[in-house]
Amino acid sequence: MSSLAVHLSAFLREYLPIERRASSHTCETYAYAFQLLVCFAADHLKTLPSSLAIEQLDAPIILKFLRHLETTRHCGPKTRNARLAAIKAFFRFLEHRVVSCLDQARSIHAIPMKKADDRLIDYLTRPEMQALLDTPDTRRIEGLRDRAMLHLAFAAGLRVSELVGLSVRDIEFHPRPMIHVLGKGRRERRLPLWKETATALRAWLAVRSPPHAPELFLNAQGQSLSRAGFEYILAKHVKTATATVPSLATKRISPHVLRHSCAMHTLQATHDVRKVSLWLGHATLQSTEIYLRADPAEKLEALAAMTAPSIKRGRFHAPDKLLALLRSSSADPRSRYAQ
Secondary structure: OOOOHHHHHHHHHHHHHHHHHOOHHHHHHHHHHHHHHHHHHHHHOOOOHOEEEEHOOOOOHHHHHHHHHHHHHOOOHHHHHHHHHHHHHHHHHHHOOHHHHHHHHHHHHHOOOOOOOOOOOOOHHHHHHHHOOOOOOOOOOHHHHHHHHHHHHHHHHHHHHHHHOHHHHEEEEOOEEEEEEEOHHEEEEEEEEEEEEEHHHHHHHHHHHOOOEEEEOOOOOEEEHHHHHHHHHHHHHHHHHHOOOOOHHHOOOOOOHOOOHHHHHHHHHHHHHHHHHHHHHHOHHHHHHHHHHOOHHHHHHHHHHOOOOOOOOOOOOOOOOOHHHHHOOOOOOHHHOOO
């Protein structure tokens, strides 16, 4: 029996961050997935998490864990698939290190991903976005920070991990305001900033104390802001802005909705999905197609370019009620015994 703890520690602390150069966000996501799996397996097998062996995490228990995510934790298909992807990555890591688990790994790789509904994205209209940006109280230091964060998250279309990971050195004001972003998949991009966004950043940097943390945005303790911290700040300002624009109450607004809002406004301004893809740092255009489905302007242009088919004029005849009843039923009794 091979100890799970030894190999899982090597996977999370050496393989992912050093050999694969995975981001800290990926490492944290994988670690949380295995935290859930290990707790479930230990409870199911009536043992301690540190006593689990790799051989005990076979395909049947992985399937039970996935059902547990959906039924008990009420996770959606995308979350379920993300946890399964982490498990499969770990067993690919084991294939070359624990040869005896090769058949076990193949069984786990055969577990299919579950199809998820590809729904339309949520985004904020311009009045809704403006109300949100105007919410922070700029008479306070926290208000200056919050206004700069909201402006930058929207203007640059940043992921929340990109936003909280920015350092002061990633901002340039000369010869023109620019931001340097290290995005998903270690893809770098440089984005110009609006004058209003640059003004908000300058106002924040003027009052930002020089702590040891290099990150651009800090919490009340002078430490780097976490993703959960930004989510809390955003929710607070959304609640305040709802009093001005009630339509905000009908939307579920997360940090990623600000990124979607940037993409939709860019698409409506440029009508070029390639520019949206470059701005957001997508690897392929396929990731950007979700904004084409959500933009009604694209469908209206297609509708205007087409000619509707003509409809032949005719007279309406009300059907006989008895015949309609007979036709709705099986008129031919033999059809019931056709098989």
